[in-house]
Each structure stands twice: as structure tokens, then as C-alpha cells.
Amino acid sequence: MTLPPDALDALPGAMLAAQLALRDALHALGLTGEAAGQPAWPFAHRLAAEMLAIDGGHARRVALTLGCVLLAVALLAAALLVRARRVRGGLAAAALALVLLAPWPLPQLLLAPAVPTSLHRSPTGFAAEGIVRGQAVYMRLCARCHGADARGEGPDAARLPVWPPMLTGGLLWKRLDGELFWRVRHGMHGRGGERTMPGFGPVQISDAEIWQVLDYLQAHAAGRMLRESGAWEHPVRMPAAALRCRHGGLRGTHSLRAQRLQVVLPAPGAPLPPEDPRMVSVVVGGAPPSEPECEAADAHLLPALALLLGVAPAAAPGHVLLVDRAGWLRARAQPGQGGWSEDDLVCRSAPGARAQSPADGQGLDVLLRRMDADAVRLVRGGFPH
Numbered sequence: 455m456t457l458p459p460d461a462l463d464a465l466p467g468a469m470l471a472a473q474l475a476l477r478d479a480l481h482a483l484g485l486t487g488e489a490a491g492q493p494a495w496p497f498a499h500r501l502a503a504e505m506l507a508i509d510g511g512h513a514r515r516v517a518l519t520l521g522c523v524l525l526a527v528a529l530l531a532a533a534l535l536v537r538a539r540r541v542r543g544g545l546a547a548a549a550l551a552l553v554l555l556a557p558w559p560l561p562q563l564l565l566a567p568a569v570p571t572s573l574h575r576s577p578t579g580f581a582a583e584g585i586v587r588g589q590a591v592y593m594r595l596c597a598r599c600h601g602a603d604a605r606g607e608g609p610d611a612a613r614l615p616v617w618p619p620m621l622t623g624g625l626l627w628k629r630l631d632g633e634l635f636w637r638v639r640h641g642m643h644g645r646g647g648e649r650t651m652p653g654f655g656p657v658q659i660s661d662a663e664i665w666q667v668l669d670y671l672q673a674h675a676a677g678r679m680l681r682e683s684g685a686w687e688h689p690v691r692m693p694a695a696a697l698r699c700r701h702g703g704l705r706g707t708h709s710l711r712a713q714r715l716q717v718v719l720p721a722p723g724a725p726l727p728p729e730d731p732r733m734v735s736v737v738v739g740g741a742p743p744s745e746p747e748c749e750a751a752d753a754h755l756l757p758a759l760a761l762l763l764g765v766a767p768a769a770a771p772g773h774v775l776l777v778d779r780a781g782w783l784r785a786r787a788q789p790g791q792g793g794w795s796e797d798d799l800v801c802r803s804a805p806g807a808r809a810q811s812p813a814d815g816q817g818l819d820v821l822l823r824r825m826d827a828d829a830v831r832l833v834r835g836g837f838p839h
């Protein structure tokens with residue numbers, strides 16, 4: 455039996471929404487408490503989405519079983535409403551048969567171990583200030599094992615029972631935010647129960663600092679990827695920061711959501727790219743000319759963007775970034791590069807995705823059209839984020 459691809463695409467989102475609804479309903483009824491300021495997940499397991507994208511057969515089983523169970527619930531509800539005993543018995547039997555005959559997925563593919571913060575959302579909003587503060591926390595507490603460059607080769611690494619993993623590759627995106635949070639707060643254990651990584655909260659760092667260090671790690675890993683492979687393989691947000699704008703005064707980057715941004719890091723002595731009616735221009739650092747459309751009013755934005763670009767803050771001036779209407783950083787121009795081309799689209803929905811047909815127009819025109827047509831989606835631990 456085949457299912458429409460849209461139904462399979464929507465499956466992880468539906469599974470996440472159902473779990474969040476269950477968690478919040480139990481909390482609202484007073485049956486469960488809170489962990490780190492958000493409703494706690496009370497079960498030892500949660501639904502896992504990682505295998506849905508990898509194993510199509512498993513995804514179909516999950517979708518069909520979900521359909522069977524929902525139908526069975528509807529039949530049972532109908533059975534409660536009818537009077538005739540025979541019809542009632544028939545409906546109940548049909549519901550039972552549906553549940554028994556559903557193509558149940560393997561539990562080890564459907565379920566993953568969970569912790570109380572499994573479904574937590576980071577409260578930071580990916581703020582530039584938090585990313586920069588997170589870097590300081592990382593250097594103070596984590597670098598001795600994970601290494602200043604997060605490649606897992608800190609001075610203490612060789613003395614540990616297991617080698618610390620590289621935190622520069624895809625690992626962070628394979629995990630749920632809330633589960634990384636739990637591991638940094640409470641530490642980790644190996645198969646034999648021995649401690650592999652110490653826990654840090656709440657004595658050495660606050661919950662807020664844990665979320666910040668996770669933002670830093672994500673920004674740092676994104677910058678490494680861009681430097682090494684020339685692409686942001688996972689979408690990254692424009693960091694949140696205060697801006698001072700010609701119209702509207704002081705405002706946050708999030709208030710410009712739904713508009714495209716051209717983020718300019720001016721190089722000394724070089725002319726700024728012209729303002730463009732298709733985008734809001736945001737100047738970050740340097741000595742902007744009188745009254746730019748918007749300029750950063752937060753000194754953390756430049757170092758945060760440098761991390762995302764994978765360069766030292768001193769090497770950041772001269773870059774230009776384009777942000778799409780959903781707030782994702784999509785295109786990058788390097789210092790000294792004249793004009794734009796489609797190759798500057800460094801964040802795409804699929805690695806190497808190119809448009810099927812050549813587009814009319816040139817440079818920025820084509821780039822903006824591609825950017826709008828190719829929406830990107832962040833996935834963490836198999837779930838949409």
C-alpha cells in the first residue's frame with residue numbers, strides 16, 4: 455500500500471505535536487510537575503523520529519498504524535452512542551480487529567529513551583548575546599575535554615574512559631535540544647554505568663547558561679561546516695539582536711521577520727552595497743554612514759556572525775549575508791567578491807540542490823528567486839524544529 459508523500463512528510467511534526475499536547479495536558483491537570491521551567495515529560499520513553507527519514511517501510515507502518523488506531527477510537531466512540539447491541543458489538547469487534555491487524559512498527563525503531571526535559575524548547579531565541587556568553591562558558595568548563603575548537607581533543611581528553619565526541623559535525627542536529635540540555639546538566643554514563651562526562655548544573659552553571667552554551671556549540675559547528683564544505687548543511691537562524699532603524703527606532707531582528715534582510719559587515723574603506731528595495735539593509739559593526747536603514751545596536755552581533763561564518767571576528771568585515779523571510783541565513787558573499795551568483799546560496803533544502811531549469815535574469819535577481827522558492831526546514835533529532 456502506498457501513502458502520499460505529504461502524509462509521510464507530515465508524520466514527524468504530527469508525532470511531536472501529539473507528544474507536546476499529551477505533556478501539556480498532563481501538566482495542566484496537575485498530574486505532572488516542571489523541570490527547568492517547562493512542563494516535564496513524565497515517561498521513560500518518547501516517540502523517535504530519526505528512523506522515519508531513513509527507513510521508508512518503517513515510516514509507512516507508523517503512518518498506517520496511527521490511522522488504524524485513530525479509526526478504532528472513532529469506532530469505539532460510535533459504539534458507545536448506538537443502542538442496538540448487535541451493532542455495538544460489531545463496531546467494538548471491528549475496532550479490536552483494526553488494532554490487532556495494524557502493521558505495528560518495531561518498538562525499538564518507534565521508541566527512544568527519554569528524560570524529563572526531552573521535549574523542552576530552548577528559551578534563548580538564538581540571541582547573539584547568549585551565543586557569545588555561551589562561548590565564554592564553553593572555554594571555562596568544556597574546552598579542557600572537548601578542545602577549544604570542539605574537535606574532541608582537549609588536554610584532558612586522553613585520560614577519560616571514553617573519548618569526547620567531536621561537537622563540530624552533525625551530532626548536535628541528531629539530538630533533541632532538551633536531551634542535550636539534560637546531558638550537560640546531569641552528565642553522562644557509559645554502558646557499564648561509569649561516568650563518562652560530569653554534570654555541570656545547577657552549581658557550576660545555571661540553566662540559562664546551559665542553553666547559551668548549546669547555542670554557541672551550534673553556531674560554532676555551523677561555522678566549521680561552512681568553512682570546510684562551503685555550505686550550511688543545517689539551516690541556521692539570523693541571531694536575535696537589537697537594531698536601530700531609520701524608521702521605527704530601536705527594534706529586535708525578530709520584528710523584521712517576514713522581510714528579507716541584507717546583513718552587511720562593512721570593510722574599512724570599501725563602499726557599502728547599495729540599499730535595495732527588495733530587502734532591509736542591516737549594517738553590523740564598522741563606522742556606518744549617516745543613518746543606514748538599520749544598524750546593529752548590540753555589540754554581540756558581530757562576533758556571533760563571525761562564529762556562524764567560521765572566521766575570527768577580525769576577518770568578518772567585508773562579508774554580506776542574506777536572510778530569507780522566515781529568518782534563516784541563506785546566502786553569503788565573501789570579502790572582495792563583486793556581485794552575487796546562485797553559488798552563494800549556501801543553505802539549501804537538500805545538499806547540492808539546484809534548480810531544474812535555468813532562470814532568467816542574473817545575479818541577485820536569480821538568487822532571491824531561488825531563495826524564496828526553496829524553503830528550508832530545521833530538523834533536530836528527526837523532528838521539525
Ligand code: HEC
Pocket residue numbers: 591592595596597598599600610614616617618619621629633634637638642643644650651652654667668
Ligand atoms: C571531563 C571531560 C568533559 C568535560 C569537562 C565536558 N565533557 Fe562533554 N563529553 C565528554 C565525554 C567523554 C562525552 C561522551 C560521553 C558518552 O558518550 O558517554 C561527552 C559528550 C558531550 C556531548 C554529546 C552528547 C550526546 O548527546 O552524545 C555534548 C553535547 C557535550 N559533551 C557537551 C559538553 C559541554 C557543553 C560541556 C561544558 C559545559 C562539556 N561537555 C564538558 C567529556 C567532557
